Amino acid sequence: MQLTRERIVCAAAELIEREGVDAVSMRRLAADLGSGVMSLYNHVPSKAALLDGVAEWIMSGIDFSSDPDASWEDQVRAQARAFRQIARAHPRCTMVVVSRPTTSAAGLLPIEHALATLRGAGFGGEEAVRAVRAFVAYIVGSLLREVGVTPSLARPEDDAPAGRLLRLDPAEFPQATSLAAELMVRDHDADFEFGLDLLVRAVADLRPVRRR
Amino acid sequence: MQLTRERIVCAAAELIEREGVDAVSMRRLAADLGSGVMSLYNHVPSKAALLDGVAEWIMSGIDFSSDPDASWEDQVRAQARAFRQIARAHPRCTMVVVSRPTTSAAGLLPIEHALATLRGAGFGGEEAVRAVRAFVAYIVGSLLREVGVTPSLARPEDDAPAGRLLRLDPAEFPQATSLAAELMVRDHDADFEFGLDLLVRAVADLRPVRRR
DNA sequence: ACCTGAACACCGTTCAAGT
DNA sequence: ACCTGAACACCGTTCAAGT
Numbered sequence: 001m002q003l004t005r006e007r008i009v010c011a012a013a014e015l016i017e018r019e020g021v022d023a024v025s026m027r028r029l030a031a032d033l034g035s036g037v038m039s040l041y042n043h044v045p046s047k048a049a050l051l052d053g054v055a056e057w058i059m060s061g062i063d064f065s066s067d068p069d070a071s072w073e074d075q076v077r078a079q080a081r082a083f084r085q086i087a088r089a090h091p092r093c094t095m096v097v098v099s100r101p102t103t104s105a106a107g108l109l110p111i112e113h114a115l116a117t118l119r120g121a122g123f124g125g126e127e128a129v130r131a132v133r134a135f136v137a138y139i140v141g142s143l144l145r146e147v148g149v150t151p152s153l154a155r156p157e158d159d160a161p162a163g164r165l166l167r168l169d170p171a172e173f174p175q176a177t178s179l180a181a182e183l184m185v186r187d188h189d190a191d192f193e194f195g196l197d198l199l200v201r202a203v204a205d206l207r208p209v210r211r212r
Numbered sequence: 213m214q215l216t217r218e219r220i221v222c223a224a225a226e227l228i229e230r231e232g233v234d235a236v237s238m239r240r241l242a243a244d245l246g247s248g249v250m251s252l253y254n255h256v257p258s259k260a261a262l263l264d265g266v267a268e269w270i271m272s273g274i275d276f277s278s279d280p281d282a283s284w285e286d287q288v289r290a291q292a293r294a295f296r297q298i299a300r301a302h303p304r305c306t307m308v309v310v311s312r313p314t315t316s317a318a319g320l321l322p323i324e325h326a327l328a329t330l331r332g333a334g335f336g337g338e339e340a341v342r343a344v345r346a347f348v349a350y351i352v353g354s355l356l357r358e359v360g361v362t363p364s365l366a367r368p369e370d371d372a373p374a375g376r377l378l379r380l381d382p383a384e385f386p387q388a389t390s391l392a393a394e395l396m397v398r399d400h401d402a403d404f405e406f407g408l409d410l411l412v413r414a415v416a417d418l419r420p421v422r423r424r
Numbered sequence: 425a426c427c428t429g430a431a432c433a434c435c436g437t438t439c440a441a442g443t
Numbered sequence: 444a445c446c447t448g449a450a451c452a453c454c455g456t457t458c459a460a461g462t
Contacts, residue, residue: 174328434453
């Protein structure tokens, strides 16, 4: 089968999803694709560029469009949820997406949509830009949490009964100890919606705007 | 000089800051420390564990305490800013801190402090946990943006005049095009404070609480 | 307990050679 | 234009040997 940039990028994304980023090597990828290692370099200039390609490919698979008849609050919410889809659809690729600077247009698309929504709701340019940045920061941070790299109490242990506790010194961590039950609950949907709601309402409070 | 876990971790952090994560190898580190490669393994079980150590070391260098006489809003702000200090003090290590699950107590300390502040302000346990998670998500996302991995318009190019524009198709990106000026401004302080303020005010609105 | 060199099984990428 | 193998300069880590 023909070797293609797209085929290579796609194979890389699948390999990451299957075995993690550390499993990705040009040699391994070539073997998976049934070609010589150096053949890859006819379509991709370097491994770094390949990973950029994976990030872009995943971003471009998200649909950021939203119902233009909905309230701007609901549109922003829909866009945020679309973004978060990345963590659900490509959990192990999320870190790749989020850890490399987006050089492509695909990375700017969610921002374009969000800006359009906010401007359409009557927000000024600077305000819209600032609000979008706050949303993006929150969403990106949420992705990282969901993917499991943000400080948490529940330690993933293969052998231990699900949701075992990190050993905590109650003297040093009185709050974490007394709130252990709440901290162990990991409902990413609810967590995400909670924070998203905070931001949406705070942005709505910035100024009295009427539906356009 | 004696080889020590702390000395190794510290050297790794400095090397990351100087030349980036990709420059870190056990061999390079050993050379920097004037020892044989394998000597490192007497103090650190693996490279991955070493990077965990770097993350922990950086987290433990942040002072999350806040003036207990200040309003809870100001305390939360102070804690958030302390967290953000990481991006200023160790920009190139930030990704390391933020990309690996915190297994140590040092990673839980900021959460402990934030929980104490919110509970002291009268928030319920579950509410406090949710709010803290929203804050952490926002802060972590902000760190990533500040360190330069979040979609942005300003493309860092060594040769181009500072702040050159990504080539944008005005038809596809009307908002980004018309807001190019605003999007190019990169005032991380202002951006961070703007979003932090949104969250603080939204959390304050969750329920009428009086100072404790 | 700590250090070490040799060795193993890998890397990404350059280059020169092929079609 | 695309493919390729050999070669180069690296990796992390195991192991057996030293002190």
